[in-house]
Amino acid sequence: MNDGIRARIIMLRVLALSLLVTLGARLWVLQILDNDRYRRVAETNRVREVVTSSPRGMILDDQGEALVRNRSSLVISVNRSTTDRQADRGRAAFAQLSSVIGMPVDEIEKKIRFCSATVAQPCWNGSPYQPVPVAQDVAPAQALAIIEHPERFPGITADLQAVREYPFGSLAAHELGYLAPVSQEELDRQAAARKDGESGPDKFHLNSLVGVAGLESVYDEQLRGVDGVEGLEVDRFGRVSGTASDTPPVPGNHLVLHLDRGVQAAAEQALQGVLDKLPGGPHARTASAVVLDAKNGGVIALASLPSYDPSVFTGGISQEDYKALSDPANGIPLLSRAYQGTGAAASTFKVVSTAVAMTWLGAKPKQNFDCAPTLQIGGQTFHNFDGSSAGPITLHQALVISCDVIFDKFAYDEWLRDGGLRNGRGPYAEPAEHFVKMAEAMGFGSRTGIDLPGEAPGAVVGREKARAIWEELKESYCRRAANGYPEEKDPVKAKRYQQYASEACVDGYLYNAGAAAQFSIGQGQYLSVSPLQLAVAYASIANGGTVLQPQLAKAVVAPDGTVVKRFEPVVKGKLPVPGDVLGYIREALHGVTSEPGGTASGVFADWPKDIIPIAGKTGTAEVEGREDTSWFASFGPVSDPRYVVVVTIPDSGTGATYAAPAAKQIYQAIFGVGRPAEMPGGLPPGDLPQVGSDGQIDVLPSAALGPAAVGPAQSAPTSPDAAGAAPPDGRLARPAVLTARPGVPAGGASAAGTLSGGPRAPPAGLAG
Amino acid sequence: MDDLGSAALRSSPVAPRGRIGQLRERASGRHSPLRRLDWVLTGAVLALAVLGALLVWSATRTRLADVGGDPNSFLKRHLLNLVIGLVLATAAMLLDYRLLRAYAPFVYLGSLLGLVAVLVVGTTINGAHSWIVLPAGFQLQPSEFAKVALIVGVAMILGEKRDGRNGVRAARPGDLDVVVVLALALVPIVLIMLQPDFGTVMVLVFVILGMLAVGGAPRRWVLGLLLGGVLLGTAILQFHLLKPYQEARLTSFVSSDASTNSTTSYNVDQAKTAIANGGLAGRGLLHGQQTQGQFVPEQQTDFVFTVAGEELGFLGAGGILLALGIVLWRALSIATASDDTFGALIGTGVVCWFAFQAFVNIGMTLGIMPVTGLPLPFVSYGGSSMFANMLAVGLLQNVRLRSRTDPYAL
Structure with a gap:
């Protein structure tokens, strides 16, 4: 055999060896380097x-x-x-x-x-x-x-x-x-x-x-x-x-x-009752109510109409149903007006202005101000709500009868001091902007932080912000000024809008005097608030100056009953208002429901004022093209405020006519006036409900829920409307009309003049 | 040449005492065939076969149990195949390979007969008409034996010139020899193409090329054939002459990620996953998740290497590569030490066959070679494959026994 073959066999040897080495290298890559990745693949393959x-x-x-x-x-x-x-x-x-x-x-x-x-x-x-x-x-x-x-x-x-x-x-x-x-x-x-x-x-x-x-x-x-x-x-x-x-x-x-089923139901029923009575009925009309615990920010009720049954979402909502729930023609039931809707707060906002006047502008408790029928600002004439004149009155009275002009004047003077129209031009002192600052301190213009998604922040527009907004919108104003509003069918309106746009195009950055004055009475383009924000502000006045974050959740409880987490009150800030001023405002708001001439005194005429004094403020916001928005913001009992109730009913009428009666119905449900109390003893439960280890929930025993009710006989008869609105499905089997409970002295109205007494205290039951 | 017995007797230093002593001397003496056998080669082959038996067992146990059969039946048949294979190897070893020259034409014609028979009475399995079903559950795959037959035939033709028999002067194979070789190869290749079994065809082509190259065929032929093969392959793919599934098999290894939906690529992905899942030391015999979950197809035959990869890990799979390397190394040593070109070319052909088939088979499971239905020599389950492999090993030992040079000395 010759050496040529031997040489070529050596080449074959090299070839065979290199093939095997190739395989070995590939094996190494797969098994050693890529092992982790493929191991996971194998795992998901198998399991x-x-x-x-x-x-x-x-x-x-x-x-x-x-x-x-x-x-x-x-x-x-x-x-x-x-x-x-x-x-x-x-x-x-x-x-x-x-x-x-x-x-x-x-x-x-x-x-x-x-x-x-x-x-x-x-x-x-x-x-x-x-x-x-x-x-x-x-x-x-x-x-x-x-x-x-x-x-x-x-x-x-x-x-x-x-x-x-x-x-x-x-x-x-x-x-x-x-x-x-x-x-x-x-x-x-x-x-x-x-x-x-x-x-x-x-x-x-x-x-x-x-x-x-x-x-x-x-x-x-x-x-x-x-x-x-x-x-x-x-x-x-x-x-x-x-x-x-x-x-x-x-x-x-x-x-x-914190939410209470009974109070929530009462609030929804009260709102529905109002909507049903409105001319044209409830169709596409909305209403909302907020009930807060003034002491800890707990949300006891948060009602918005129209509503919907969430069970339509069980198993997937149909396209049709969803469309209906988001249709403006139905009032967009998916939207909660209580925290997702904003608007002018109207006179309920005067508490802010009163605080400004007394804290920063030197107004004295007994000082009189002229509640003239009109006030001239620039080319505009500002009227009192009904054009009436009350002459010289204190701020207390200004709140009680809801005089506009006094607050307009405070705001206008402030506007002048801050530089008037000269918004940020020239070497002027920093504007004080007291009204804007107080509004912000009370929580307006930013989200309250409630534990719900999609909260509306509302708006509080100061001078700087007005300018920033104008910078942003200038172009569209000027375009509108040139092109008008061809899509607007009413030629008169279109003309007015165009007029407004052409003005705004030129001098929209100026801080408008009229709007600044209207800010003080909760109206105008520089202010927009949600009912929840208003409730938080009233809670801060009621509780002595603490701005709380509203919270629905009170605690997380494990299925076996152990408390996983308690949600403590969250303090967002302190009002820059002295305690005596807050007391003065509280007293004035009390006068709204109790004093002659008070805007809500008629509504609360039959209210057991001595036992459960309520402080409140009506508001009537003018909305172009619609009926007024009716507001009532309130808290009670005045002596030791626990509950804040805010009711808003757009497209209805005055605050005293619609919102205040609804708020009263909510108080009736809370305290049990002319009906069973939803809050036992007039107080939120101090303890968490017991959750058994088997996951069963014990509804708080009815004995502990002693009704703290005030019978109608104690005061003027409850209005038929209010009585009729009392829910027939009272919680548990509580008596619809209270009788004396053993141990409570008959005619104890004066003895039980207050509802305070701490958590779990014996109920202050009353009977005729 | 003397026969083995006389060679042993002649060189025996001590006179034999009696007939038993003679037999013992013949069995264990320095020149005894047992002593002259290539035990390293034998050991590597036996190691592969025994390991193969375990892997086949692991791969088939669960699926046999699932259908209510004897979970060990594949193991038993594999061991039976191994025993038959060893008998065949012994037979192939005993008859002096040089006498095979005389029988080569008959061996060749016999293999053609088998290939024709399979076309007539054969059975189709996995798309190839390659099997003749025998009684008692046995199957024959004539194309496996055709590999051995062709190697012997080509070695004879190319070796005859070289070895200068019958008074003719030794010379390199000429054009005519190459043409005869190609003609000889063409007949079985066409017959196997008809089955169709492209894997085996590729093995034969590679074997012919290797033997021509080593046998000293004119360089233009070797290079020309190489070039022609490449061109033909390109043309086949370019003009889509194959059936789509065949083409998918061939090309899927290039783009296995792009075509994850095809069955072929699924098979390769599962195979790769199984191997990579083994890691260094493996999941343990009978404990491979991919293997026991039967995620890898054809796992006792074409994809048997994945069982080793998953259950025995890099150490076990690398061991198989090592054992295969030893087989190839020893076979080439035997070829080098052969007294004549005929023996050297038999060794060359067998090495080309085993090397190519092992590379394609393992490369396929590793995702670097196309999917073809080629078994892994000695390891895969399959009687014909085992018999043909063992016959080839028998021939290698045959050449070794009759060489004057000790391959270990090379």
Whole structure:
């Protein structure tokens, strides 16, 4: 054999060796360098997750009544990993099922097919290992037929599942919120976080329901709990060969609110009563009411009409329903006017101006100011509300009878001192802007921070801001000035708008004297407030100067009853107002309901003023093209203010005519005047409701809820309207009209002249 | 040449005492065939075969149990194949390979007969009409034996010139020889194409090329054939002469991520996942998640390497590469030490065959070679493949036994 062959065999040797080395290198890359990545792939290949939803926590009112709870629904599900393995792919079982629940086999098969780009609803978009629900709320007999004959229904199960339930329908719908299936974006975000190395159990799974509105969304984390996940080991054909892991579901915590179901219901009924009586009826009309705990910022009621029943969102809302809920022609029921709507606060805002005058402008308690019928500012004439003149009066009286001109004058003088029209031009001293500063100190112009999404911030516009806004809008003003308003049908209006635009185009940066004066009486372009903001401001006056953040949530309680978290009051600020000034304002507001000539004295004529003195302020905001917005902002009892009640009814009339009576009805419900009390002893419950270890909630025992009611006989008869508005479904089985309770002396009206007495104190019951 | 027995007797330093002593001497003496056997080669082959048996067992146990069969039936048949294979190897070793020259035409014609028979009475499995079903559950795959037959045939033609038999002066193979070789190769290649079994065709092409190159065929032929092969391959892909699934198999390894939906790419992805999941030391025999979950297709045959990768890890899979390397190394040493060109070319052909087939098979599971239905020599389950591999090993030992040079000395 010659050496040529030997040489070429050596080359073959090298070739063979290099082939093997190539393979070895590739093997190294895959097994050693890429091992982690592929190990995860192999893991997901092998383990399929079956998710058991955790029972979501309830939302309870201050006394333990469930506002949102879970209802058991008998659900029939088809487990495709079982039915697909049968020779007929489950058809026989489906036929059996069809005869039990009366659903055609065809429909069952549609419901369990997997969704895809080409397969639209009905279909299943969850995991193939997850049982597919085909019928909900079936009769127990139907469920039993399936449970008792598993051999006839292979792969078909009937079990109880939790469905969100709202026992009080539309009550507090805006606050409670609703659930919706988790969005793909949320799932993607979770997957991205997982990639970034975040550990722990997955928050969401395909088909998970999450809170997307109201408290359900804000406290989703607390309410949701942790879904149970069973990791099933499967082979390539999806056959289950064992369990790799099993994490049982952790039920969500309950959320206890400051909100009181009874007061909320009373507030909604009072508003509805007003809307029903308005000319033209409630159609597309709105109304809102806020009840705050002045001591801690707790939200006891937050009502807005029109409302809706959140159960329309259960199982997915239809396009049609959603459209109806967002239609302005229906008053946009999805929107809460109490914290998402803003407008002019009108005379209720005069408390701010009074505080400014007495704190910073040197006004004295006994000092008289001229409540002239008119005031000339620039080219404009400002009138008192009804053009009346009261002559020289104190600020106390100015609040009681709601004189405008005195406050206009204060604001106008302030405007002059601050440089008048010369907004930021030239070497002038820094403008004091006392009115703007006081408004901001009381919380106007910024969000209150309530634990609800989508709160409206309102607006408080000072000189600098006015200029900034103008800079932003200048172009559109000038365009409008040139082009007019062709879309406006009324030529007169169009002309006026254009006139306004051309003025604004030129000198819109100037701080308008008229608007600055109107600011002091809660009107004009520089001010816009939400009812909730007004309630926070009144709470700060009532409680001696503390601006509190309104809070719905009081505590988070675990299913076993342990308190996970208490929400302490959050202080946002202190009013820059001396205590005696606040006392003066409180006294004046008391006069509004109690003194002759007080704007709300007529409404509260039959009120047991001596026992439960109420302080309040009416407001009537003029809105172009509509009826006035009626306001009433108030608190009580004056001696030790606990509750702040603010009612707003747009497109109605004066504050005294519409809002004040509604507010009175709310006080009646709180204190039990002419009806059972919703707040036992006139006080919010001091303790959290007890949650048993079995998840059962004890509604506070009725004995502890001793009604602190004032019978109608004590004072002037309650107006028929108010009595008629008393809810027939009083909480528990409390007597509609109070009788003397043992131990309470008859005719004890004078003895029980006050409602104070601390939490859980014996109720100050009264009887004729 | 003397026969083995007389060579042993002649060089025996001590006179034999009696017949038993003679037998013992023949079995264990310095020149005994047992002693002259390449035990390293044998050891590597046996290691691969035994490891293969374990891997086949692990790969088939669960799926056999799933269908209610005997979970060990593949193991048992694999071991039976191994035993038959060893018998065949022994047989191939005993008859002096030089006599094979005389029988080469019959071996060659016999293999053609098998290839024709499979086209007539064969059975289609996995798209290829490659199997003849025998009684008792056995199947024959004639194309496997065609590999051995062609190697012997080509070695004879190319070696005849070189070895200068029958008084003819030794010379390099000329154009005519190359044409004859190509003609000889073309017949089985066409027959196998008809099945169709492109994997085997590629093995044959590679073997012919290697043998021509090593055998000293004119360079223009070797380069020309290489170039022609490349052009033909390009043309086939360019003009889509293959069936779509075949093309997908061939091209999927280039773009496995882009076409994740195809079955081919699914198979490769699962195979890669299985191997990479093994890590350094593996998940342990019978504990591979991908393997026991049956995520990898054809796992006892074409994808058997993935079982090693997942369950035995880099150490086990690397061990297979090492053992294959030893087999190839020893085979080439035997070829080098061969007394004649015929023996050297047999060794060359066998190495080309094993090296190419192992590279394509393992490369396929690692995602660097196209998917072709080629088994991994000695490891994959399959009787015909095992028999053909063992016959080839028998031939290598045959050459080794009859070489005067000790391959270990090279």
